[in-house]
Amino acid sequence: MARRRSKTDSSDFPGLFDIFGDDSAVPSGSSDNCELSGSRDTDSEYSALSELSDDIVAPRERLRYISFGSGSSGNCSYIGTRTCGVLVDAGVDNNYVMEQLAANSIDPATIGGILLTHDHGDHVRYAYALLRRNRHMRLYATPRTLNGILRRHNMSRRVADYHSAVYKEFPFSVGPLTVTPFETSHDGTDNVGFCIEGAGSCIVVATDTGCITDSADFYIRRAAYLMLESNYDADMLRRGSYPEYLKARIVSDRGHLDNAVAAEYLARIHSPRLRHVFLCHLSKDNNTPELAIATIGAALSAREIKYVAGDSAVGSEDVLAITVLPRTKSSALFVLI
Numbered sequence: 001m002a003r004r005r006s007k008t009d010s011s012d013f014p015g016l017f018d019i020f021g022d023d024s025a026v027p028s029g030s031s032d033n034c035e036l037s038g039s040r041d042t043d044s045e046y047s048a049l050s051e052l053s054d055d056i057v058a059p060r061e062r063l064r065y066i067s068f069g070s071g072s073s074g075n076c077s078y079i080g081t082r083t084c085g086v087l088v089d090a091g092v093d094n095n096y097v098m099e100q101l102a103a104n105s106i107d108p109a110t111i112g113g114i115l116l117t118h119d120h121g122d123h124v125r126y127a128y129a130l131l132r133r134n135r136h137m138r139l140y141a142t143p144r145t146l147n148g149i150l151r152r153h154n155m156s157r158r159v160a161d162y163h164s165a166v167y168k169e170f171p172f173s174v175g176p177l178t179v180t181p182f183e184t185s186h187d188g189t190d191n192v193g194f195c196i197e198g199a200g201s202c203i204v205v206a207t208d209t210g211c212i213t214d215s216a217d218f219y220i221r222r223a224a225y226l227m228l229e230s231n232y233d234a235d236m237l238r239r240g241s242y243p244e245y246l247k248a249r250i251v252s253d254r255g256h257l258d259n260a261v262a263a264e265y266l267a268r269i270h271s272p273r274l275r276h277v278f279l280c281h282l283s284k285d286n287n288t289p290e291l292a293i294a295t296i297g298a299a300l301s302a303r304e305i306k307y308v309a310g311d312s313a314v315g316s317e318d319v320l321a322i323t324v325l326p327r328t329k330s331s332a333l334f335v336l337i
Contacts, residue, residue: 034084034112034175061176061199063336065225068092068100070280071327075123075207077227078106081199084175086140087114088194088205090127097130100330112174113138113164115181117208118188119148128159138164140172142181148189168192169215182219184209187254195219201336203227207281210255212265221269225336227325228266230279230296231256232286240286256281259292263299270305275315275337279324289324296322 064085067077074091078101085106087097101108114130114137117123127149131137139146139162146163149155166172171180176199181192186208193206193216204223206216220226237247237258250256266277279292293309300307300320307320311332315321325331 034110063196063199063201063203063225064106064333065203065278065336066100066104066106066333067227067278067280067325067331068097069328069330070207070325071282071284072122073284073328074125075281076126077205078111079177079196079203080106080111081176083110084177085111086174086177086179086196087111087130089117089123090114090130091120091122091125094126094129094133097126098133103330104333108134109136111137112177113140113162115179115194115205116141116145116149117184117193117205118186118191119145119152120188120208121153123208124149124153124155128155131159131162138162138174140164140166140174140179142166142168142190142192144190145188145192152189166192180219183213183215185211185213185254186256187249187252193219195222199336201225203336209257210251210253211257211261217269221271222273224273225276225278225334226274227278227280228262229257229281230259230262230287230292230324231281232258232283233288233291233295234258234260236291237283237286242285250286256283259287259295260299262292263296266296267299267303267305270300270303270320272317274320275317276313276321276323276334278331279322282324282327284327292324293322 061081063079063081065079069076069092075089076092076097077088078085079088080086114127127139131139143165146160150157166181168181168183171178178197180195182195184191184193184206195204202223203225204220205227206220207227207229209229232250237250282292297307305320306318307322309322311323313321313323
């Protein structure tokens, strides 16, 4: 059940009262950090509207989504409109990310910053390189996440110069986008998912979480589009070659989400609001795209929920689309209705 909103205390917001030492103090950054440049697109889908009026009809902005890689080798994705967007995590080689942005006609100048889910290397490895190449960008992370990066990784402490502190369940703006971090359950220093709203739509990012927290459940139920972890198949993991301590870490409530749990959860909370689910962070050794789709599909079918699966699947109020994100290459660019 989604939790009831009530009076809050400091325990609800890990990192809220963390204190930086002088060497890691960071300047405040503008939350309205997109270059609102470029002309509006006049796609052919809107051309028919001009026949109805002598006035010029501007196309409605829509959110766009693309993943540049999703898995233990590296995670990074883009969410935004034609005028402003964000990167979620920075674990994919910065040269590849820049190439794929160009290939999809996304101007880096319109990207306001990088949202970090937590401080593990496959999510932060190229953060400083991206920021150095795009000095207008901000690094949106909880104070504890930034401290974890500086403590865990061989990364320049100047990454703190780009930091804009965010706090769980405190919304902030990046241009026209409203972003709300929320609690997830993982073994990073601090861990968040993101609810991103803009252009009349809502996408939720919930990855690297051993269970669905009450906070995550609250925001997922608002989503029209959902990026949800489906990391491993329990039988494959149990029979696999991983050492027992690593298996125990993965299956714990602070580890990763398995296919069956993701499937049961999706089937239970499904509503016509949810149009498309992007399954992310699949294990190379303990999962396959086919197995993840089959497990999710069986749970949906058991509740007579219609779905379509594939790289170019399109969802609606009546049919849920499911796409498995590639581990080491870009997905298609999705336009979120």
